[in-house]
Amino acid sequence: MFYDIVIVGGGLAGMRAAIAAHDAGVKVGLISKIHPVRSHSGAAQGGVNAALANHPAAKDDTPERHAYDTIKGSDFLADQPAVEIMTSDAPGIIFEFEHWGCPFSRFEDGTIAQRPFGGAGYPRTCYGADRTGLYMLHTLYEQVVKRKIDVHYEMFVTKLAVKGGRCAGVIAMNLHTGEFQAIGANAVVFATGGSGRIYSVNTTNAHASTGLGVAIPYWAGVPLEDMEFIQFHPTGLEGSSILMTEGCRGEGGYLINNKGERFMKNYVSEKIMELAPRDITARSMQTEINEGRGFEGRYLHLDLRHLGAQKIMERLPGIREICMNFLSIDPINDPIPVHPAMHYTMGGIECDKDGLTRMDGLYAAGECACVSVHGSNRLGGNSLLDTVVFGRRCGNHAANKVKNMSQTIDTDTLKSAQKAEEERFKKLRTAAGKENPYTIKNDLSNVMMDKYGIFRNETDMKKGLEEIKALKEKFKQVRGIPDTGKFNYDFLWVTEIEGNLDAAYCVALGALSRTESRGSHFRRDYSKRVDEQWLKHTLFTYKPDGPEISYKPVQLGKYQPEERKY
Amino acid sequence: MPTFKVFRYNPKTGDQAYFQTYQLPDVKGMTILEGLYYILENLDSTLAFRSSCRMGVCGSCAMHIGDKYRLACETQIADIGDTVTIRPLAHMKIIRDLVVDLTPFFAQYEAIKPYLIPVGEPPTREFKQSPAQRSKIDIYVDCILCAACYGSCPVVATDEKYLGPQALLKALRFVNDSRDGATNDRLSYLATDYGVFRCHTIFNCQQVCPKNLDPTGAIGKLKMKSLIAKFTGKLKKIG
Numbered sequence: 115m116f117y118d119i120v121i122v123g124g125g126l127a128g129m130r131a132a133i134a135a136h137d138a139g140v141k142v143g144l145i146s147k148i149h150p151v152r153s154h155s156g157a158a159q160g161g162v163n164a165a166l167a168n169h170p171a172a173k174d175d176t177p178e179r180h181a182y183d184t185i186k187g188s189d190f191l192a193d194q195p196a197v198e199i200m201t202s203d204a205p206g207i208i209f210e211f212e213h214w215g216c217p218f219s220r221f222e223d224g225t226i227a228q229r230p231f232g233g234a235g236y237p238r239t240c241y242g243a244d245r246t247g248l249y250m251l252h253t254l255y256e257q258v259v260k261r262k263i264d265v266h267y268e269m270f271v272t273k274l275a276v277k278g279g280r281c282a283g284v285i286a287m288n289l290h291t292g293e294f295q296a297i298g299a300n301a302v303v304f305a306t307g308g309s310g311r312i313y314s315v316n317t318t319n320a321h322a323s324t325g326l327g328v329a330i331p332y333w334a335g336v337p338l339e340d341m342e343f344i345q346f347h348p349t350g351l352e353g354s355s356i357l358m359t360e361g362c363r364g365e366g367g368y369l370i371n372n373k374g375e376r377f378m379k380n381y382v383s384e385k386i387m388e389l390a391p392r393d394i395t396a397r398s399m400q401t402e403i404n405e406g407r408g409f410e411g412r413y414l415h416l417d418l419r420h421l422g423a424q425k426i427m428e429r430l431p432g433i434r435e436i437c438m439n440f441l442s443i444d445p446i447n448d449p450i451p452v453h454p455a456m457h458y459t460m461g462g463i464e465c466d467k468d469g470l471t472r473m474d475g476l477y478a479a480g481e482c483a484c485v486s487v488h489g490s491n492r493l494g495g496n497s498l499l500d501t502v503v504f505g506r507r508c509g510n511h512a513a514n515k516v517k518n519m520s521q522t523i524d525t526d527t528l529k530s531a532q533k534a535e536e537e538r539f540k541k542l543r544t545a546a547g548k549e550n551p552y553t554i555k556n557d558l559s560n561v562m563m564d565k566y567g568i569f570r571n572e573t574d575m576k577k578g579l580e581e582i583k584a585l586k587e588k589f590k591q592v593r594g595i596p597d598t599g600k601f602n603y604d605f606l607w608v609t610e611i612e613g614n615l616d617a618a619y620c621v622a623l624g625a626l627s628r629t630e631s632r633g634s635h636f637r638r639d640y641s642k643r644v645d646e647q648w649l650k651h652t653l654f655t656y657k658p659d660g661p662e663i664s665y666k667p668v669q670l671g672k673y674q675p676e677e678r679k680y
Numbered sequence: 681m682p683t684f685k686v687f688r689y690n691p692k693t694g695d696q697a698y699f700q701t702y703q704l705p706d707v708k709g710m711t712i713l714e715g716l717y718y719i720l721e722n723l724d725s726t727l728a729f730r731s732s733c734r735m736g737v738c739g740s741c742a743m744h745i746g747d748k749y750r751l752a753c754e755t756q757i758a759d760i761g762d763t764v765t766i767r768p769l770a771h772m773k774i775i776r777d778l779v780v781d782l783t784p785f786f787a788q789y790e791a792i793k794p795y796l797i798p799v800g801e802p803p804t805r806e807f808k809q810s811p812a813q814r815s816k817i818d819i820y821v822d823c824i825l826c827a828a829c830y831g832s833c834p835v836v837a838t839d840e841k842y843l844g845p846q847a848l849l850k851a852l853r854f855v856n857d858s859r860d861g862a863t864n865d866r867l868s869y870l871a872t873d874y875g876v877f878r879c880h881t882i883f884n885c886q887q888v889c890p891k892n893l894d895p896t897g898a899i900g901k902l903k904m905k906s907l908i909a910k911f912t913g914k915l916k917k918i919g
Contacts, residue, residue, distance in 0.1 A: 148730075148732055148738075148740065149740075149782070149786075151738070151739065151824075151825050152730075152732045152733070152738040152739060152740045153732075153738070154732065154733060154738070156733070156737055156738055156824075157733045157735060157737050157738065166805075208806075209802075209804070209805055209806055212806040212807060213796075213798065213802035213806075213807065214795070214796055215795065215796030215798075215854075215857065215859065215860070217814065217817055217821040217857075218806075219811075219814065220809050220810060220811045220813075220814045221811075222810070222811060223808070224808030224809050224810045224813075225805075225806060225808065226806050242821075245737075245821075245822060248737055248822070248824070249821060252821075252825075256794050256795035256796070257795060259789075259790050259794060259795065260793075260795040290775065320732045320733040320734065320738065321717075321731055321732055321733075321734060322732040353709060354734070354735075356734075356735045357735070432737070435736070435891075436735060436736065436754075439736060439754040439755075439756075440709070440711075440735075440754065440756075441709070550721070550722075552720075552721035552722070553721075555721075556721075595725070596725065596726050598690060598692065598726050598728065598776070599690065599691070599692035599776070600690075600691070600692070600728075600775055600776045600779075601728040601775060601776045601777075601779045602728075603720070603727075603728050603729070604720070604725040604726065607720070
């Protein structure tokens with residue numbers, strides 16, 4: 115099989131890249147381990163930011179103001195030129211979605227409805243009830259169907275085929291057949307999503323959102339960037355950590371401690387309250403819980419009751435449904451028990467504003483990529499925007515690049531890469547070890563949550579690093595994988611765990627090395643931001659005995675770093 | 681302690697399909713999907729089932745649980761009982777265990793032109809759509825393509841050409857959209873032999889839809905619209 119461009123991942127970034135490249139006139143193949151409509155982009159709830167100035171209170175909103183909020187939210191670690199691209203492309207790309215039929219909610223005047231979100235100076239988050247990601251994802255899939263773009267779903271990519279530093283395609287297990295397949299391409303786009311499942315005990319993320327997407331390029335020598343920055347969403351549902359959208363607070367919901375107090379007033383100005391950025395809100399909540407002002411020592415209340423039944427049913431119907439199905443409570447009558455939960459990886463595959471990585475022919479877009487537009491803390495409503503803006507740019511750039519290239523399929527490279535994967539699978543099948551891989555997965559996520567959570571310190575992180583290394587050793591002794599033929603999910607999940615281990619290693623080492631606090635990365639032993647030393651991105655390069663760390667400067671622009679106050 | 685009786689089938693072994701019994705721990709609030717993961721991780725890693733978001737929005741894990749089709753992720757074991765029987769979706773080829781071949785389901789989805797066909801060039805900003813106009817597509821845009829309706833429909837069972845409840849519901853989503861300009865073309869296609877009038881109004885889809893979207897009602901609305909279009913001479917000849 116050969117395509118001009120192969121896209122790995124069928125979420126918003128992958129499908130938007132596919133559409134851009136297809137419309138630019140090249141042959142595109144979209145590959146995903148799950149059907150595109152199953153992608154975790156669809157679980158995004160609250161909305162997508164664009165300075166449309168539709169809200170009566172946002173008539174003077176502009177992309178520049180959106181850029182400033184994003185840069186300040188990032189604690190000045192975002193690359194400012196990239197942020198400006200994102201915020202200035204935002205209105206156009208949202209209108210394009212609307213023209214494709216995306217069912218946004220509406221204001222009375224018929225324009226796209228917008229709501230306030232954390233860290234934003236204006237209500238600029240466009241939404242479709244609390245199912246914005248679902249609507250955007252399905253809209254893009256509709257456009258993929260319309261264009262008859264080739265979609266190979268349930269094809270599980272495990273390796274890049276590389277020759278002389280150039281990416282020649284990917285190797286995937288076709289779950290429908292149980293066989294490996296090589297797919298050649300002149301350009302490969304990685305759009306595999308975030309790595310949330312390295313924190314699987316407490317994450318809002320889907321089972322499919324693992325570290326393998328960043329690990330595959332990393333293993334092939336492509337650097338990862340800023341992996342230590344892990345976003346904790348303030349409101350994960352107690353127990354399952356299912357996302358309770360920031361839109362709950364955007365619509366006016368309160369956070370309440372066991373004293374019945376809206377405690378956010380003790381952390382930020384009374385004007386901001388529950389709509390502080392996520393890093394600050396999550397830290398404030400965790401402080402409340404740690405200091406004994408939580409319920410049952412574990413959670414706080416997200417109270418929507420004062421919004422009234424009509425508003426809840428109209429604006430937050432999905433939240434209500436989840437509460438009823440999973441906890442048998444109704445937010446119209448009951449407060450929702452919530453705690454911070456791992457939500458987003460700001461870091462990822464190092465790439466530029468066009469998605470170019472350091473490997474010739476390899477691009478990255480979406481959550482698996484680090485452009486970087488989110489720096490050390492992403493604002494709510496900016497992730498959907500990131501996926502589609504940079505997905506589109508990446509698809510366009512790749513298409514222009516490969517347009518005049520001959521379809522020279524590098525059969526030797528592909529064949530030998532496929533053979534290597536077949537050999538590896540054979541070894542996994544006949545492995546004589548005794549370790550249960552899923553125990554390793556669960557142990558890893560406990561280490562990550564305990565040692566690299568909202569509050570970090572050197573002693574714990576050093577211990578955590580040793581634990582991760584030990585789990586990596588254990589993984590070498592993992593039990594054999596039964597050869598079930600078609601849909602060998604055991605093979606899939608065990609491979610994901612291997613990716614999780616190395617993605618987690620980067621998170622851990624990056625966090626331990628960065629002796630400051632910035633955005634989502636907060637250290638009790640280094641609680642101040644130190645721009646003189648740390649206004650720089652961390653890079654991770656794969657070495658067999660652990661990641662090699664280096665740094666690169668942040669691209670500043672109009673805005674000089676200042677103290678971040680809300 | 682809950683017991684799962686799970687449908688097993690692997691064409692590779694040449695064996696007949698069978699039910700396998702697993703004992704699960706008693707955990708308050710545990711969902712069917714968490715139970716399946718417990719089996720995969722601790723008891724039997726050969727069990728195949730689809731899943732992803734585990735929060736009722738990706739549509740991967742529709743299966744027959746107890747007495748009807750449900751999403752495994754948003755169903756608590758306690759709501760089903762001590763013994764839970766789990767089968768794959770019906771009317772599609774079983775590939776392995778709980779995984780079925782969704783090709784016919786997606787083929788019907790594609791057949792109805794599931795994308796907006798606007799009239800003329802779009803404006804520079806958004807198409808204006810009032811909240812009242814937007815409310816006409818409420819709920820129909822919430823479909824997660826889980827195929828529970830398709831698996832439950834006895835017409836689908838006997839007629840593979842029938843578009844089925846999901847595709848028809850999706851069609852209404854566009855017919856009702858104030859921005860779509862292809863209503864008569866859409867109705868002309870839907871009013872053919874394998875479209876809306878093939879529905880026997882059995883209500884299975886309405887009963888099982890995990891998002892309460894009422895495909896039966898949607899098909900009823902399309903029947904009405906098709907008839908009106910027919911009697912006002914707006915239907916086009918198809919095929």
